[in-house]
Amino acid sequence: MPAGSPEPRTQIVRVPVRTLIVDDSESALAAISSAAAGNPVVEIIGTAKNGCEALEQARRWQPKLVVMDVQMPKMNGVAAMEQLKREFPDTLVILVSLHDSPELRFLCRHSGACAFVRKTFLAQELPRMIEAVLSNPNVN
Amino acid sequence: MHVAFAPTKPGRAQRFSFALQTVLLWQVHVRLRLWWKGLLALWAEFLLAAIVICAIVAVWHIIQQHDRAHRHRMTMLAATGIQADFEADIRERMGAQGRFGQFWQIANDSTPRDWDASAKLYMDHYPGCLTLEWADSEYRTRWTFPRSRPVIDDAAHTIANERRRVLELALQRRQPTLGRKITLPTGADAVLAAVPVFSDDQLAGFVLDIMDVSVALGAMLKDVSELGYEYAILQDGEPVYSRRGGSQRLGNRADEAEVPLRSAGWTVRVWPGSALAAEMESRLAEVLVATMAALGFSLLASVRLAKVARRQTELAQAAKGEIAQEVVERRRMEEAARVSEARFAGILEISADAIVSVDPKQSIVLFNQGAEKLFGYRAEEVLGKPVDLLLPENARTSHRHYVAQFAAGDTPTMRMCDRRPVFGRRKDGTIFPAEASVSKLAIERQVTFTAILRDTTERVAAEEALRRSHDELDLRVNQRTAELATANESLRELSGRMLALQEEERRRIARELHDSTASNLVLALINLDNLQKVEVPAGQPAKDLEDGIRLIKQAISELRTASYRLHPPMLEEFGLQFALTWYINGFSVRSGIHIDVKVDSDLGRLSNEVELTMFRIVQEALANVHRHAHTNAACVTVRRDSSSVRLEIADQGSGITSETSTPEHSKPSLGVGIAGMRERVRLVGGSFELRSSAQGTIVTAAFPVGEAQSTTV
Numbered sequence: 001m002p003a004g005s006p007e008p009r010t011q012i013v014r015v016p017v018r019t020l021i022v023d024d025s026e027s028a029l030a031a032i033s034s035a036a037a038g039n040p041v042v043e044i045i046g047t048a049k050n051g052c053e054a055l056e057q058a059r060r061w062q063p064k065l066v067v068m069d070v071q072m073p074k075m076n077g078v079a080a081m082e083q084l085k086r087e088f089p090d091t092l093v094i095l096v097s098l099h100d101s102p103e104l105r106f107l108c109r110h111s112g113a114c115a116f117v118r119k120t121f122l123a124q125e126l127p128r129m130i131e132a133v134l135s136n137p138n139v140n
Numbered sequence: 141m142h143v144a145f146a147p148t149k150p151g152r153a154q155r156f157s158f159a160l161q162t163v164l165l166w167q168v169h170v171r172l173r174l175w176w177k178g179l180l181a182l183w184a185e186f187l188l189a190a191i192v193i194c195a196i197v198a199v200w201h202i203i204q205q206h207d208r209a210h211r212h213r214m215t216m217l218a219a220t221g222i223q224a225d226f227e228a229d230i231r232e233r234m235g236a237q238g239r240f241g242q243f244w245q246i247a248n249d250s251t252p253r254d255w256d257a258s259a260k261l262y263m264d265h266y267p268g269c270l271t272l273e274w275a276d277s278e279y280r281t282r283w284t285f286p287r288s289r290p291v292i293d294d295a296a297h298t299i300a301n302e303r304r305r306v307l308e309l310a311l312q313r314r315q316p317t318l319g320r321k322i323t324l325p326t327g328a329d330a331v332l333a334a335v336p337v338f339s340d341d342q343l344a345g346f347v348l349d350i351m352d353v354s355v356a357l358g359a360m361l362k363d364v365s366e367l368g369y370e371y372a373i374l375q376d377g378e379p380v381y382s383r384r385g386g387s388q389r390l391g392n393r394a395d396e397a398e399v400p401l402r403s404a405g406w407t408v409r410v411w412p413g414s415a416l417a418a419e420m421e422s423r424l425a426e427v428l429v430a431t432m433a434a435l436g437f438s439l440l441a442s443v444r445l446a447k448v449a450r451r452q453t454e455l456a457q458a459a460k461g462e463i464a465q466e467v468v469e470r471r472r473m474e475e476a477a478r479v480s481e482a483r484f485a486g487i488l489e490i491s492a493d494a495i496v497s498v499d500p501k502q503s504i505v506l507f508n509q510g511a512e513k514l515f516g517y518r519a520e521e522v523l524g525k526p527v528d529l530l531l532p533e534n535a536r537t538s539h540r541h542y543v544a545q546f547a548a549g550d551t552p553t554m555r556m557c558d559r560r561p562v563f564g565r566r567k568d569g570t571i572f573p574a575e576a577s578v579s580k581l582a583i584e585r586q587v588t589f590t591a592i593l594r595d596t597t598e599r600v601a602a603e604e605a606l607r608r609s610h611d612e613l614d615l616r617v618n619q620r621t622a623e624l625a626t627a628n629e630s631l632r633e634l635s636g637r638m639l640a641l642q643e644e645e646r647r648r649i650a651r652e653l654h655d656s657t658a659s660n661l662v663l664a665l666i667n668l669d670n671l672q673k674v675e676v677p678a679g680q681p682a683k684d685l686e687d688g689i690r691l692i693k694q695a696i697s698e699l700r701t702a703s704y705r706l707h708p709p710m711l712e713e714f715g716l717q718f719a720l721t722w723y724i725n726g727f728s729v730r731s732g733i734h735i736d737v738k739v740d741s742d743l744g745r746l747s748n749e750v751e752l753t754m755f756r757i758v759q760e761a762l763a764n765v766h767r768h769a770h771t772n773a774a775c776v777t778v779r780r781d782s783s784s785v786r787l788e789i790a791d792q793g794s795g796i797t798s799e800t801s802t803p804e805h806s807k808p809s810l811g812v813g814i815a816g817m818r819e820r821v822r823l824v825g826g827s828f829e830l831r832s833s834a835q836g837t838i839v840t841a842a843f844p845v846g847e848a849q850s851t852t853v
Contacts, residue, residue: 028659031666071654076713098658098700099709103722107714119662120696123669 016043017134018061022054022068022077023047023096031122032067032096038127041134051075051083058084063091065130070097070108078111085112092133096122185444192436196429203425211412211420212397215369219397219410222364222371229360230403233266233349234316234335241274241337241347252283259285266349268356270330273348279307282345298322299350302332307346310334318404321353321380329353331380357381368416374398374407494593498527502543505588514574514595516567532565546578547587553579564593573600636823643707643752650707658699665692708755716751716778717743720758724776731766736775743780750843753820754778754787760817761789761839769793769837785845792836817841 019042023029029047036042045061048054050072058066066084070077081093095113097104098120108116114133117125179186240262259272263285273284299322306319319332333349357373358381364371365383372382396411412420488495488506494514497506504527507519515522515530522529528536562576574593581588668689703709711719717739728735745751758776765774771793779786814830817839821828826843 023659025655025659027663028655031659031663034663034666034670071710071713073651076710078713098654098662098696099704101722101726103718103725104710107718119658120665120693122662123666 015041017041017065017130018043018045018063019065019067020045020054020057020061020063021047022049022051022057022066022072022080024049024069024072028069028119031119032069032126035122035126036067036130038123039130042130051077051080054080055083055087058088058091062088065133066091066093067126067130068093068095070095070104071099078107078113081113082111094126094129094133096126184447185440188440188443189436192432192439196432196436199432200425200429203422203428207422207425210422211417214420215410215412216397216399218364218367218369218412219371219399219408221367222361222369222408222410223399223401225364226360226373226401226408227403230318230401233356233360234333234403236262236266237333237347237349238316238335238337240272241335241345255283256285266351266356267359268352268354269349270352271348271350273346273350275303275307275346275348277343277345279304279346299332303334303348306332306334307348310336310346311343314338318406321375321378329380331356353381358383368413368419369410370413371408371410373401374409375405380406491592494595495590496527496530496593497588497590498543500547500587502527502540504529506590511593514566514572514593515564530564532563532571535563543589546589547580553577562593564595572597575599632823635819639820639823646706650703650709653699653703653706654709658696658703661692661696661699665689665696668692708752711751711755712748715743715745716754719751719755720776720778723755723759724762727762727766731762732772733762733766734773735762736773738775739778740780743778743785746785746843746845747824749824750785750826750845753824753826754785754841754843756820757787757817757839757841758789760813764814765789765791765793765837769795771836780845783844785843787841787843788838790836790838795832795834795837 019036021029021032021036021044023032033044033047036044042065045063046057048057051068052075054066054068055075057063066081068077068080072080075083077095077097081095084091084093092114093112094115094117095108096117096119098118100118105116115129117129240258243258255274262272263269271284271286274282276282302319302322306317309319310317314336316333316335319334321329321331324330329352330350331353333351335347335349337344337347361371361383370383373380396409398407398409400407411417488508491508491510494511495506495508496504496511499505503524504522505524507517507522512518517529527539531539562574563571564574565571573596575596576591576593578589578591581590668685672685672689708719708723710722720739721737724735724737727733746754762774762776765771769791771791774789774791774793777786777788777790779788818828821841821843824843826841829840831838831840
């Protein structure tokens with residue numbers, strides 16, 4: 001179902017959200033996956049190690065939601081997100097990073113991310129952010 | 141059009157006159173000089189002449205003095221005689237007048253006719269009496285003779301005054317008294333003579349004689365004029381009577397004499413008449429002077445003659461001496477010439493240099509031992525032969541040309557090597573380089589050219605060797621310089637590679653920390669968080685869990701900082717503008733320094749190296765500001781134009797002092813001191829500048845950029 005159509009909330013909760021997790025580190029992937037699983041609607045359909053891989057996966061699986069690290073080799077999270085948004089404008093992207101600064105947050109938001117989550121607070125913030133993003137994709 | 145403005149030329153006559161004047165003036169000048177020189181030479185004669193003249197003048201003066209004194213004495217004698225004579229005469233006349241009065245006063249019964257008769261007698265005896273009068277004691281005229289006195293009456297007023305005065309004076313003096321000279325209308329001078337007459341000491345009256353001065357005195361002094369003297373009777377300095385123009389004589393003559401006439405209150409001045417004066421003058425002075433002059437000039441003449449004679453003798457002797465000396469001198473010179481010639485010949489022979497002389501026909505006339513050695517010819521073989529024998533074939537024509545040129549020129553000597561290298565030809569046909577000096581000597585129009593030659597084969601060879609070794613040295617120096625440059629380049633390359641490696645290593649470590657360690661910690665944190673959600677027994681386990689979570693968060697934070705400082709996060713991903721803004725804001729918070737960031741919005745992306753270098757420079761410069769500048773404000777500016785990007789970090793701090801700029805103190809925070817900054821900038825082809833003063837420090841770095849590097853994020 002297309003994400004942009006107005007639907008009752010109860011329906012959204014029930015329909016699993018196809019989610020792609022992207023990070024260059026295995027343990028980070030595990031951590032993000034673990035945190036994302038905190039929200040029951042999330043269905044992880046795949047993982048990627050960098051921006052390029054993420055674009056390939058996205059083209060194949062067409063995920064609804066992409067949770068992606070900013071800092072990655074080959075293609076960073078922001079660049080990958082921009083490309084992804086050009087190809088699939090409806091895809092929701094949440095960027096995560098170990099670092100935090102207003103500039104980084106501004107950059108991420110400005111580039112089209114729906115939300116920014118610090119890695120230190122993944123467990124607490126990511127499920128809530130996913131919830132918020134899904135309920136109101138244009139929160140950005 | 142050509143217009144000539146010629147100055148007006150003086151006429152020919154003018155020019156001639158001017159020239160003549162100049163010549164005349166010059167001649168006068170020359171003659172005066174000669175004359176003056178002559179005068180100087182005659183100083184002894186002059187001295188003698190001066191002495192003679194002085195002596196003559198002195199003698200003449202003394203004689204004149206004596207002569208004058210003598211004449212004065214004579215005149216004085218005459219004057220005294222005149223005085224005595226005059227005194228006697230005047231006394232007698234006045235006495236007669238007195239007696240006349242006495243007699244008349246006694247005879248009371250006399251009549252005017254008696255008076256007339258007596259007066260007539262008086263007048264006959266004493267010439268010059270114009271009127272004889274009897275005046276009573278009241279000064280009134282009683283009788284007078286002659287009765288009619290036309291001359292005297294005409295001058296009545298003048299005479300009346302004088303009469304009164306004289307009568308009063310006579311009464312006062314109680315003596316016969318002479319009055320002042322008065323002039324009558326006839327022009328004759330008159331004097332009043334009054335004689336008071338007393339009877340029993342009572343004034344009876346006066347006898348008054350009005351006399352014509354010239355007649356009366358002329359009669360009195362008649363005898364004197366026969367002496368040849370002239371004289372004048374003076375009353376108060378005014379002449380009363382003078383013989384022959386006495387009034388014109390103003391006195392002060394040396395030979396005149398003046399004596400008083402007591403009876404009259406007059407004086408008499410006497411001087412010899414011209415005839416007498418001529419008689420009195422002696423000729424002694426003239427005679428003496430003439431004699432002395434004659435003597436003096438003969439003396440002068442003899443002195444002069446003696447001098448001339450002596451000079452002639454001296455000249456004759458000197459002439460004899462000179463001839464003798466000349467002979468000696470000539471002999472000496474001949475001897476010297478002989479010795480010099482012999483010595484010269486000897487020098488010529490033994491001289492190591494080759495000496496060759498040629499005559500104008502280019503035939504060899506002198507060929508010394510040195511030349512024999514140098515050319516390999518014996519002297520007999522070449523003497524009289526043309527000089528071409530000693531020259532390489534190709535040089536013969538030019539040599540003739542040079543010789544002709546040299547012969548025509550003024551220079552007496554010439555070093556050939558100053559002109560070009562000279563070459564000679566040996567007997568065996570070999571050519572050798574030589575250094576030559578040439579001189580020309582003209583004796584009785586016969587010009588001889590002499591060349592002194594020195595073989596420079598060895599010197600040329602030595603020079604060649606020196607040049608070769610010099611070239612070799614140059615080559616080596618160049619090689620060494622090139623090696624050094626290469627080494628330097630390698631060193632710089634190495635330094636650059638080292639920096640690049642360092643950066644690479646830092647990036648790797650930072651990524652490792654970020655991707656692996658930090659991620660693991662994040663995972664661990666999530667796991668612990670999950671554990672917290674499960675039932676954990678309260679008390680110690682829960683607290684341990686909480687501590688673990690806190691420690692892990694702290695570790696992540698530290699790791700993040702370390703990674704962040706090792707390598708700017710996301711510089712490559714998001715570019716300099718993003719990284720700088722992020723870094724500077726963080727730095728501002730940590731250090732408390734307010735930093736103004738001005739980055740051109742169209743900065744775009746630069747090459748990774750340039751961006752990293754710029755970032756590192758900002759990092760280092762801000763670290764320096766924090767450590768040393770003691771300020772809380774700084775400004776970072778990045779400006780880009782078409783060809784370059786310019787980074788400037790400025791602060792208003794205390795500037796870099798010598799203390800802070802020393803290598804020990806400028807401890808680089810990330811291995812980048814000031815020198816490091818400079819080196820980094822140089823490695824990417826930029827320029828670096830640091831200006832520091834008490835008003836602050838400005839670090840400027842500029843990097844060349846091409847349009848191709850500009851890509852926006």
